[in-house]
Amino acid sequence: MRRHSADTVAAALRDLDPAPSTELTQAERDRADAAFARIVATPCDEPVPEVRGRPHRRRSRLLVAAGLAGSVGVATPVLLLGGGSAYGSWTPTPVPLTDVVAARAATTCRAALDVPDRGERVAVAERRGGWTYVLLAGPRTEAICLMPDDLVGQDPTDRRESFGSYDMDPAAPPTLDPDRIDENTNMQGNTDEGWFLWVEGYVGSDVTGVTVHTSSGLDIEASVSGNRFAAWWPSSKQSSDHPAETWSYTVHLADGSTRRTR
Amino acid sequence: MDSTTSSPREREQRFRDVYDAAYVDLLRFVRRRVHPTHAEDVVGEVMLVAWRRLDDVPADLSAARAWLFGVARKTLQNTRRREDRTDAVAVRLAEVLRGSADTGHHPDLVACRVDIAAAWPLLSGSDQEAIALSVLDGLTAPEAAAVLGISPTAFRLRLSRARRTLRRQVNSVTAGAPLPGHPASERSPR
Numbered sequence: 223m224r225r226h227s228a229d230t231v232a233a234a235l236r237d238l239d240p241a242p243s244t245e246l247t248q249a250e251r252d253r254a255d256a257a258f259a260r261i262v263a264t265p266c267d268e269p270v271p272e273v274r275g276r277p278h279r280r281r282s283r284l285l286v287a288a289g290l291a292g293s294v295g296v297a298t299p300v301l302l303l304g305g306g307s308a309y310g311s312w313t314p315t316p317v318p319l320t321d322v323v324a325a326r327a328a329t330t331c332r333a334a335l336d337v338p339d340r341g342e343r344v345a346v347a348e349r350r351g352g353w354t355y356v357l358l359a360g361p362r363t364e365a366i367c368l369m370p371d372d373l374v375g376q377d378p379t380d381r382r383e384s385f386g387s388y389d390m391d392p393a394a395p396p397t398l399d400p401d402r403i404d405e406n407t408n409m410q411g412n413t414d415e416g417w418f419l420w421v422e423g424y425v426g427s428d429v430t431g432v433t434v435h436t437s438s439g440l441d442i443e444a445s446v447s448g449n450r451f452a453a454w455w456p457s458s459k460q461s462s463d464h465p466a467e468t469w470s471y472t473v474h475l476a477d478g479s480t481r482r483t484r
Numbered sequence: 485m486d487s488t489t490s491s492p493r494e495r496e497q498r499f500r501d502v503y504d505a506a507y508v509d510l511l512r513f514v515r516r517r518v519h520p521t522h523a524e525d526v527v528g529e530v531m532l533v534a535w536r537r538l539d540d541v542p543a544d545l546s547a548a549r550a551w552l553f554g555v556a557r558k559t560l561q562n563t564r565r566r567e568d569r570t571d572a573v574a575v576r577l578a579e580v581l582r583g584s585a586d587t588g589h590h591p592d593l594v595a596c597r598v599d600i601a602a603a604w605p606l607l608s609g610s611d612q613e614a615i616a617l618s619v620l621d622g623l624t625a626p627e628a629a630a631v632l633g634i635s636p637t638a639f640r641l642r643l644s645r646a647r648r649t650l651r652r653q654v655n656s657v658t659a660g661a662p663l664p665g666h667p668a669s670e671r672s673p674r
Binding site: 225226228230231232233234235236237238239240241242243244245246250253254257258260261262264335336387388389390391 | 496499500503507508511512513515516520524527528531532535536558576577578592593595596597599600601604615619620633634635647650651654655
């Protein structure tokens with residue numbers, strides 16, 4: 223077995239750069255100049271096309287997943303994937319947070335992610351066992367945090383166990399038929415408690431509830447608040463033994479009917 | 485918003501400054517991630533965004549470069565087929581050149597290149613991206629974090645993990661037992 227030093231690895235990587243440092247050829251320079259001329263000839267106050275457009279499903283970003291220093295209160299252990307004890311207090315049914323607690327969770331989330339307060343509203347705030355989830359939504363920023371309950375209201379710079387993601391360029395909410403939902407992001411991440419998956423998205427005006435059915439056999443009641451839904455659940459690291467987990471939804475409508483969706 | 489440009493002439497001059505300062509680096513950034521024949525088109529799209537959102541482009545040229553990289557990354561994500569959509573944008577490496585191209589290079593470096601070339605495809609797109617932003621694109625942690633839309637702390641964590649994974653994969657490769665590549669924190673959209 224050969225072992226390489228960090229410096230050698232870095233040097234080898236740079237050697238393998240498919241776009242090494244170089245000057246533009248004359249032809250490339252000509253094309254660059256032509257592109258510049260075309261660009262500045264366009265109006266600069268038109269909406270930007272599609273770059274900020276909405277994918278139907280886009281995945282979010284693991285932001286912080288540091289070690290869990292403190293103990294998390296474990297309530298009712300449930301059988302989790304693989305028989306592990308990860309997120310032992312997790313519950314398939316969420317408990318909504320009060321406005322006061324939700325605001326505190328939002329403050330902690332912003333601080334943990336170092337995201338300025340741009341007037342985002344708390345779109346979803348829930349608790350599952352010992353874990354608090356908050357989704358902040360605004361036209362300029364969306365942020366999601368999952369944190370131990372005992373971190374809510376605390377200074378996250380002192381404790382490193384929160385994790386989440388944010389998008390400083392969120393797409394506009396989709397226009398949905400009343401009985402439809404649209405999954406906006408899904409993400410897999412991990413902490414010392416284990417792996418998890420979360421999903422969130424938008425709901426139509428007639429949607430009163432969303433249930434997530436996972437390929438691992440969980441039925442999870444999502445939080446539905448306003449035009450958003452969100453849920454998370456303990457998962458397993460993707461591997462040859464644990465291929466990508468899949469899930470589907472049951473959408474509950476105001477007239478009492480349900481609709482199954484992939 | 486870091487600066488606001490008033491007159492059309494000032495606006496065009498500011499865009500010219502950004503364009504000239506960042507074009508080559510942006511082209512290289514894109515070429516690492518798409519087929520070279522598509523790279524200039526992507527750069528054109530990104531620069532069009534910069535022109536139309538010039539007031540959002542950071543005044544500092546280094547920060548502006550990172551901002552452009554972030555737009556490019558999002559452009560590449562959005563132009564993918566839906567089935568292929570993942571958060572990370574995978575990065576390719578050059579083919580390993582053998583024979584005369586290695587003449588004069590230290591044998592350890594040559595061996596390391598071969599090992600990395602074999603291990604690289606086994607990394608997740610997220611790991612490739614973190615390493616490439618740091619080593620190939622030459623970004624600082626705050627700049628790379630801005631490209632990915634995460635905090636510098638989170639990027640450092642991600643980079644540290646990616647480097648560990650690369651080392652592990654390289655060692656596996658050199659031990660003659662290549663591992664199947666399974667992205668750690670990536671999964672295919674349904």
